[in-house]
Amino acid sequence: MVTRGGGKRLPLVLGLAAVAGIAAGVAVVYVREGGRGNQAATAVSDCAGAVKAAAALAPLAKGEVAAFQVADRPVSLAHLAFQKADGSAATLADFAGKTVLLNLWATWCVPCRKEMPALDRLAEAEGGTDFAVVPVSIDTQDPGKPKAFLGEIGVKALPLYVDPSTKIFSALKGEAMAVGLPTTVLIDGKGCALGVVSGPAEWDSADAKALIAAARNGA
Known part of the structure; x- marks a missing residue:
């Protein structure tokens, strides 16, 4: 497909894949940080x-x-x-x-x-x-x-x-x-x-x- 500006629109499946990749990256960060616990986070803030x-x-x-x-x-x-x-x-x-x-x-x-x-x-x-x-x-x-x-x-x-x-x-x-x-x-x-x-x-x-x-x- 072509947009009004002349650029190509990403297929829907690629768009969903990109969103899924971002979500997965966020999940990894959350798991790593979450695993440290509030005590570790407090220690670092101190x-x-x-x-x-x-x-x-x-x-x-x-x-x-x-x-x-x-x-x-x-x-x-x-x-x-x-x-x-x-x-x-x-x-x-x-x-x-x-x-x-x-x-x-x-x-x-x-x-x-x-x-x-x-x-x-x-x-x-x-x-x-x-x-x-x-x-x-x-x-x-x-x-x-x-x-x-x-x-x-x-x-x-x-x-x-x-x-x-x-x-x-x-x-x-x-x-x-x-x-x-x-x-x-x-x-x-x-x-x-x-x-x-x-x-x-x-x-x-x-x-x-x-x-x-x-x-x-x-x-």
Whole structure:
């Protein structure tokens, strides 16, 4: 058929197919979002302010922490789970009210092993009621290796947390926040991501401490 304007009119069957395709796309979005539940949606909305706080950290992403990438959208990480040294369960929600430096590492990761002493010195110098370093090993084989390694380097302040399931890494990867090890995420007191560093950093350097201090003041 030809319309008055001279253009061709789509056959009815194609028109219906297009409508059906749009409806199907909406259905997929609805199912994915709906599956997260109201609790997840509320958690993300609580992180709206974190994006502004993250932007304020951008000028401090320099020197030893030049690789720090500020969060540009609200992401709640409070649900991320791992295990304590005694095997009991823990989540980042347990650190509510504290600025957290979450570090994912493994004993087979050479850069991870290299930066661990700096994380320990940072935890010893800055850890307290409003800040915590949370290193989570994702070793999947010998469960004794992470503890043995921390013992070898003589850590003084770092706790032992593990996730042999590696689900915590997969969760961060799903948020486009993890591509390899080490991965370190700065998180505010509500469990909201402020930014991430992919790769090692000198975490007890003046540059890192300035970045963390700014995050603590805004948490």
